[in-house]
Amino acid sequence: MDFTLQRGETVFLIGQNGSGKSTLSLLLSGLYLPTSGHIEVDDTTIDANNRWAYRQYFSSVFTDVHLFSHLLSGDGQLADTNLIHAWLQHLRMHNKTEIVDGHIQNTALSQGQKKRLGLLIAAVEQRPVLILDEWAADQDPHFRKVFYEQLLPLLKQQGHTIFAISHDDKYFHHADRIIQMHQGKLTDYDPASAHSSF
Known part of the structure; x- marks a missing residue:
């Protein structure tokens, strides 16, 4: 695959389950190492x-989110x-x-x-790139709308480049660019084939 992420853009990645979306996000973040290419x-x-x-x-929020109770900025300070x-x-x-002295006091919460x-945690780290792996999937319909219509623009305004895995075609117009994975191959989004892609 050949993929370029530009600073300041909001990119949505779509595709069927098992197509390689999460693997790509892990490669992008440097948590997985490429076996070829660079x-x-x-x-x-x-x-x-x-x-x-x-x-x-x-900064990343993956599907199986793990919460660290200590809130730090990207330079390791509170x-x-x-x-x-x-x-x-x-x-x-x-x-x-x-939040008391930079520590989250209660993490006994629902998945959403x-x-x-x-x-x-990711937002206050203030790192340049934010990876969100199907973040909205566990939100109720109202807050899903808040996420796409208010939070993503706010994150972009605060200087984040956003790489979001999404199935919410209702909100695709909030992306600067949409790419899709199909059987491990990355292509530009084709609305004509959208019904079979996710």
Whole structure:
């Protein structure tokens, strides 16, 4: 596959279950290593010498979200308190949990709420690229609409490049670009074949 992610864009990745979408996101983030080919950033090839630095570009919320209770910014310092509380409000989580000294106090939450906290953690890290693997799948219809119509534009406004795996064709118009996986092959989105792609 040949794929370029431009700074500042919102890209949706679509495709059937098992087509390779999550694997691509893990390769993109540097958590999986390619068995052939290579990844470049600004014409610099990523290898063992700079892979750790490359991984620092990414914050991710994967399908099987794991929550770290400590909120840090991308430089390893405690995340900005004002930004944390703003995102608690954006995510409608201010009545569900509390943040004390940069620590999440309650993680005994539903899967959808855990993903909201996962997004909060990712947002306050303030890393350039945000990978969201079917983030909206566990949200109720109202908050799914909030995610696509309010949160994604806000994340983009705050400087994030967004790579989101999605099945929500109702909201595809919120992407700058849509790509699709089919049996491990990556192509541009073809609306004519959309019914068979996801």
